[in-house]
Amino acid sequence: MKLDIIAFGVHPDDVELSCAGVLLVEKKNGKKTGIVDLTAGELGTRGDGETRKQEAAHAARILGVEFRENLNMADGFFLNDETNQRKIITTLRRYQPEIILCNATADRHPDHGRSAKLVEDASFLSGLQKIETTDDGIAQEAWRSKYVLHYIQDRFLNPDFVVDITEVFEQKLEAIRAFSTQFHQEGMEGPQTYISTPDFLDSVVYRHKWFGKMIGVKYAEGFISQKQIGIRNFDALIKYNT
Numbered sequence: 001m002k003l004d005i006i007a008f009g010v011h012p013d014d015v016e017l018s019c020a021g022v023l024l025v026e027k028k029n030g031k032k033t034g035i036v037d038l039t040a041g042e043l044g045t046r047g048d049g050e051t052r053k054q055e056a057a058h059a060a061r062i063l064g065v066e067f068r069e070n071l072n073m074a075d076g077f078f079l080n081d082e083t084n085q086r087k088i089i090t091t092l093r094r095y096q097p098e099i100i101l102c103n104a105t106a107d108r109h110p111d112h113g114r115s116a117k118l119v120e121d122a123s124f125l126s127g128l129q130k131i132e133t134t135d136d137g138i139a140q141e142a143w144r145s146k147y148v149l150h151y152i153q154d155r156f157l158n159p160d161f162v163v164d165i166t167e168v169f170e171q172k173l174e175a176i177r178a179f180s181t182q183f184h185q186e187g188m189e190g191p192q193t194y195i196s197t198p199d200f201l202d203s204v205v206y207r208h209k210w211f212g213k214m215i216g217v218k219y220a221e222g223f224i225s226q227k228q229i230g231i232r233n234f235d236a237l238i239k240y241n242t
Helices: 014-018 020-028 049-063 082-095 110-125 166-177 198-215
Strands: 005-009 033-037 067-070 099-102 147-151 161-164 220-225
Touching: 005 014, 005 020, 005 082, 014 020, 014 033, 014 166, 020 033, 020 049, 020 161, 020 166, 020 220, 033 049, 033 082, 049 067, 049 166, 082 110, 099 110, 110 147, 161 198, 166 198, 198 220
Parallel strands: 005 033, 005 099, 033 067, 099 147
Antiparallel strands: 147 220, 161 220
């Protein structure tokens, strides 16, 4: 199955917090989308690896993605090495996405920046013909996506561009709340964490409002590109009443 967009998250819920709106928008535009979680988030204070995989499957149904996979790397301890690069290369060659979305290059959680570099490196290596990989015993062809875009998650980073997600924002919030062990729910039990307070979800809403304000819409998601963004013509520029 060839995809248009593939979103990598080092932990289940990273994609929902950061770029689920764009996945929903592009799904409405007829694009094929998918999610790959690098780890099960098994080191999280609340819940466990198996529970978070179940929550991730629930969120994937809400987002309507074509697939969601987990590469089962070690939460907190995965390395940007050949073994993990090859896991990502095999995935990229299997689905041949045009656009890759992945974690911010620097963030509060050290896994985020490390995974961003891992995905970027694997994306480049995926385009080298002399790196051989197989999928179910079948040799894969080299593939390099057009862009690797980094979404913004916890730290405020100035985006290179923002995308209007106003029409799908409530559905995005529903996908975030699918991770019921992680985020605030009435009557939730367990130790309080940085992300389990009501204030944390409020901050997610405020960030998307701020990005929306940049272009005169209610909600938006922001992205950073290490590569210069190009457009075919000025029709790609949307005029907002700012």
